[in-house]
Amino acid sequence: MTALVFAGVRKTFGSTIALESLDLQLAPGEFVSLLGPSGCGKTTALRVAAGFEKPDLGAVSVNDRDITHLPAHKRNMGMVFQSYSLFPNLTVHDNVEFGMRTRKVESAERKRRANEVLELVQLGPLADRFPHQLSGGQQQRVALARALAVRPEVLLLDEPLSALDAKVRGSLRDEIRRLQLSLGITTLFVTHDQEEALAISDRVGVMSNGRLEQLGSPRDVYRQPSSAFVARFVGSMNELPATVSDTHTAVVSGVTIPIAANPGAAGVANGAAVRLLIRPEDMHLDAGTADAGTAEHRHLPVLPGTIVLNSFQGATTVVSVQLDGMETPVAVHTSGSESTGLSGDRVAVRIDATRMVIEPV
Amino acid sequence: MVPLLAFLGLFLIVPAISVFQRALIANDGSFGFGALGKAFSGQNFDAFVFSVRLSVQAALVGVLVGTLLAYAATTITRPKWIRSLVTSFSGVAANLGGIPLAFAFVALLGRQGLLTKIMSAAGFELYGGSFTLDSTWGLTTVYSYFNIPLMVLVTLPAIDGLRVSWREACANLGGTSWTYWRRIGIPVLLPSLLGGFLLLFANSFSAYATAAAISQKSLIVPLRIGFYLRGDISANEDQLGFSLAAWMILIMTVSMGCYWMLRKRAERWQQ
Amino acid sequence: MAAMTGQPLPRLGRLGRVGPASLTLLCALFFVLPLLAMARFSFQNVPMIRLGRSTLLENWSASSSLDAFGEAEFRRSLGLSVRLALGTVALTLSLLLPTTLWVHLRLPKARAFVEFLTLLPYVIPSIALVAGILPLKPHARWFLNSNYSLIPFYAVLALPFTYRSLDAGIKALDVKTLVDASRSLGAGWGTTLRRVIIPNVRTSIISASFLTAAVVLGEYTMARVLLKQTLPAFMEQYQDREPQGGMGLALSSMLLTTLLFALLGVLTRPRRRTRTPRLEIS
Numbered sequence: 001m002t003a004l005v006f007a008g009v010r011k012t013f014g015s016t017i018a019l020e021s022l023d024l025q026l027a028p029g030e031f032v033s034l035l036g037p038s039g040c041g042k043t044t045a046l047r048v049a050a051g052f053e054k055p056d057l058g059a060v061s062v063n064d065r066d067i068t069h070l071p072a073h074k075r076n077m078g079m080v081f082q083s084y085s086l087f088p089n090l091t092v093h094d095n096v097e098f099g100m101r102t103r104k105v106e107s108a109e110r111k112r113r114a115n116e117v118l119e120l121v122q123l124g125p126l127a128d129r130f131p132h133q134l135s136g137g138q139q140q141r142v143a144l145a146r147a148l149a150v151r152p153e154v155l156l157l158d159e160p161l162s163a164l165d166a167k168v169r170g171s172l173r174d175e176i177r178r179l180q181l182s183l184g185i186t187t188l189f190v191t192h193d194q195e196e197a198l199a200i201s202d203r204v205g206v207m208s209n210g211r212l213e214q215l216g217s218p219r220d221v222y223r224q225p226s227s228a229f230v231a232r233f234v235g236s237m238n239e240l241p242a243t244v245s246d247t248h249t250a251v252v253s254g255v256t257i258p259i260a261a262n263p264g265a266a267g268v269a270n271g272a273a274v275r276l277l278i279r280p281e282d283m284h285l286d287a288g289t290a291d292a293g294t295a296e297h298r299h300l301p302v303l304p305g306t307i308v309l310n311s312f313q314g315a316t317t318v319v320s321v322q323l324d325g326m327e328t329p330v331a332v333h334t335s336g337s338e339s340t341g342l343s344g345d346r347v348a349v350r351i352d353a354t355r356m357v358i359e360p361v
Numbered sequence: 362m363v364p365l366l367a368f369l370g371l372f373l374i375v376p377a378i379s380v381f382q383r384a385l386i387a388n389d390g391s392f393g394f395g396a397l398g399k400a401f402s403g404q405n406f407d408a409f410v411f412s413v414r415l416s417v418q419a420a421l422v423g424v425l426v427g428t429l430l431a432y433a434a435t436t437i438t439r440p441k442w443i444r445s446l447v448t449s450f451s452g453v454a455a456n457l458g459g460i461p462l463a464f465a466f467v468a469l470l471g472r473q474g475l476l477t478k479i480m481s482a483a484g485f486e487l488y489g490g491s492f493t494l495d496s497t498w499g500l501t502t503v504y505s506y507f508n509i510p511l512m513v514l515v516t517l518p519a520i521d522g523l524r525v526s527w528r529e530a531c532a533n534l535g536g537t538s539w540t541y542w543r544r545i546g547i548p549v550l551l552p553s554l555l556g557g558f559l560l561l562f563a564n565s566f567s568a569y570a571t572a573a574a575i576s577q578k579s580l581i582v583p584l585r586i587g588f589y590l591r592g593d594i595s596a597n598e599d600q601l602g603f604s605l606a607a608w609m610i611l612i613m614t615v616s617m618g619c620y621w622m623l624r625k626r627a628e629r630w631q632q
Numbered sequence: 633m634a635a636m637t638g639q640p641l642p643r644l645g646r647l648g649r650v651g652p653a654s655l656t657l658l659c660a661l662f663f664v665l666p667l668l669a670m671a672r673f674s675f676q677n678v679p680m681i682r683l684g685r686s687t688l689l690e691n692w693s694a695s696s697s698l699d700a701f702g703e704a705e706f707r708r709s710l711g712l713s714v715r716l717a718l719g720t721v722a723l724t725l726s727l728l729l730p731t732t733l734w735v736h737l738r739l740p741k742a743r744a745f746v747e748f749l750t751l752l753p754y755v756i757p758s759i760a761l762v763a764g765i766l767p768l769k770p771h772a773r774w775f776l777n778s779n780y781s782l783i784p785f786y787a788v789l790a791l792p793f794t795y796r797s798l799d800a801g802i803k804a805l806d807v808k809t810l811v812d813a814s815r816s817l818g819a820g821w822g823t824t825l826r827r828v829i830i831p832n833v834r835t836s837i838i839s840a841s842f843l844t845a846a847v848v849l850g851e852y853t854m855a856r857v858l859l860k861q862t863l864p865a866f867m868e869q870y871q872d873r874e875p876q877g878g879m880g881l882a883l884s885s886m887l888l889t890t891l892l893f894a895l896l897g898v899l900t901r902p903r904r905r906t907r908t909p910r911l912e913i914s
Contacts, residue, residue: 073532099534
């Protein structure tokens with residue numbers, strides 16, 4: 001059984017295509033994030049699921065029931081909005097009870113469930129406050145409680161952390177995931193923050209221009225991006241300008257690198273200019289010192305360069321290296337416990353070519 | 362701040378004090394609330410009743426139509442210029458008043474009015490019953506010309522403050538449109554609506570020029586004050602005139618005080 | 633992007649559109665018809681009794697209105713009203729601009745109090761205010777005899793509108809930062825006011841000025857009781873003598889006010905460039 005299914009969902013607004021043809025299935029209890037820049041269609045997909053937008057084509061079903069034409073107020077979904085969704089004239093308690101009142105749950109049971117769910121988000125003592133007396137993080141926790149109080153089949157979260165302070169964001173993010181795991185509720189989470197999506201999802205769907213570019217576990221999406229877009233959007237990437245010499249190799253700064261198996265290699269012709277995208281942690285510094293990592297990297301292609309600056313960040317050091325013959329310096333991650341050279345030192349940068357993504361220019 | 366306080370003190374507070382002074386201290390120097398009491402009786406009492414009835418009526422009409430119009434302006438998204446047209450026109454019309462407005466309605470709904478004639482041609486005699494332009498309903502119609510726009514101006518921000526997410530959250534939690542308005546929309550708007558009512562009430566109660574140009578009869582309190590001041594009623598009764606003015610100030614203080622409190626309440630939710 | 637859907641009226645259908653549209657149309661009619669009636673009365677010399685489909689196009693002329701404009705008394709009262717408007721605008725701005733600035737910069741807690749102060753003119757409406765002025769006449773005869781004595785009282789009447797306008801404009805700027813930046817670059821208070829603050833609250837100043845002008849040009853109550861011959865006072869008297877001409881004047885007055893505000897709307901339309909405040913002190 002599938003908990004939530006989008007089948008060929010298409011939605012346009014005038015001449016803009018918000019969703020081309022979305023196919024997505026969530027298993028029961030799964031936490032799936034839709035990740036992408038603004039305008040990619042992730043919010044539209046969520047709103048179609050909630051019933052606030054009607055798809056032009058395609059169907060949405062919950063637990064194998066087709067709900068495509070069901071009005072929003074008849075769907076049994078819990079939704080948390082980005083901000084300001086608590087009813088300002090009702091107390092926290094009344095807000096949480098709201099969904100139960102519309103479903104005509106009787107008073108004693110309502111109270112019990114409201115208290116229960118407020119305890120879940122640890123806001124029991126604030127039940128009699130009004131929304132304007134709460135902080136942003138507290139408001140979102142109440143919104144979460146309110147959505148969960150009706151025991152929905154699916155939980156929909158529309159960038160619930162975007163409007164919050166960085167500090168609150170981190171703790172609330174984990175709280176949402178903990179809650180979701182303990183309740184086992186199928187969840188669709190929309191965000192533009194890739195760190196968020198990677199941290200708490202079972203699967204991540206990266207979207208762009210109405211299309212689902214890649215759907216996979218956080219690790220897969222990060223380590224094996226299927227396209228340059230996904231590679232850039234998730235995590236950070238270095239760019240190395242190169243030319244394709246024949247269909248299996250690219251030449252960068254005089255060094256030839258095989259690219260047959262890399263994502264993005266299929267479409268490029270001989271002689272084409274490309275960018276090789278590679279993660280900072282897939283590049284390694286070889287300064288000739290007896291570093292533990294150097295031995296296993298000796299077989300990797302090497303590009304010479306000069307250290308521009310070191311940025312010590314605790315667990316890692318980000319070394320900015322000006323590679324010979326290139327305009328922009330690249331960032332290389334090394335362990336924070338290792339010592340790196342000084343600005344101006346010559347280094348050799350080894351590239352793990354199997355982890356590159358090819359991007360046409 | 363001092364210049365502002367001094368300015369207000371001199372040009373607003375001092376005259377206000379002199380009103381109370383002349384209301385409470387008779388020509389022979391004796392102090393007493395007698396004049397205030399007398400100002401509330403006889404023809405003057407009738408004027409108070411008339412004024413209050415008129416102001417309440419005008420305020421109710423203004424609140425009802427004004428709110429609906431403001432809501433209409435926010436919901437009509439095509440064509441896009443409707444909303445700014447309504448806003449700018451409201452800005453204009455809220456300040457149109459006084460003499461020209463009175464003339465306009467005499468031309469429209471007076472005994473020789475254009476609309477009167479049209480209605481008569483269609484079979485409806487406007488002046489067949491007890492209607493006159495200076496009755497409460499007549500004046501209500503005239504006052505609506507500036508009351509409705511004023512209400513639109515005051516209410517638009519409040520309606521804008523009704524967030525889309527509340528509407529959607531309500532639907533998501535199982536509520537219909539009716540549920541939304543009943544449990545969230547109207548309660549949140551209520552302070553603004555009540556505040557608007559008080560503002561329109563105060564506005565209508567204190568209006569002088571329009572009524573003066575429409576009617577020679579001193580039916581409303583401001584007109585009677587005017588008559589007393591000009592010595593039209595009786596040369597020695599001007600203490601009554603000041604008492605009427607004093608009463609007026611008191612009524613306005615209460616109305617604006619309540620309005621102020623409601624405004625503060627509404628702002629709290631508009632965050 | 634999700635906001636592209638506009639206002640979500642999920643299940644409103646056609647009825648939901650008809651309602652607001654017809655209401656707006658009805659209101660539009662309500663506001664335009666009186667003007668039409670005025671126009672017909674002032675420009676058509678046909679008494680209502682004789683007005684019918686056949687006589688609809690007879691006897692239209694602007695002569696009575698033109699006569700009214702020609703009256704010397706009209707020109708005098710118009711002149712007085714205009715001068716009063718200018719004076720009131722000047723007084724209001726020179727009083728309120730520094731005060732509002734000061735409150736924003738130095739006394740933020742006093743803002744609520746000042747807002748309260750600006751509601752006071754509502755509490756003491758013009759008829760009561762003028763009633764209070766009369767007993768003071770003997771004490772300030774030299775002042776109250778002048779026509780221009782109306783100016784400070786008109787400034788009081790316009791206070792709620794003008795303060796709100798200026799306050800909104802100043803609130804939209806981060807005045808404190810602007811002033812600090814300006815002074816750290818070496819500008820004194822005068823320069824700061826002239827070259828930094830005023831250009832950036834230009835919209836509010838224009839708005840406040842137009843509102844004040846509208847109030848002054850239409851004010852009748854105080855002028856009447858204090859026996860000053862302003863434009864509205866003249867209009868009312870003239871109407872008794874020459875109904876058509878008087879109506880023509882009233883119509884022009886309403887159209888003029890409408891034009892004033894239309895102009896105001898044009899001048900204060902948000903510009904296409906971003907509204908970041910400009911700091912130019914060279």
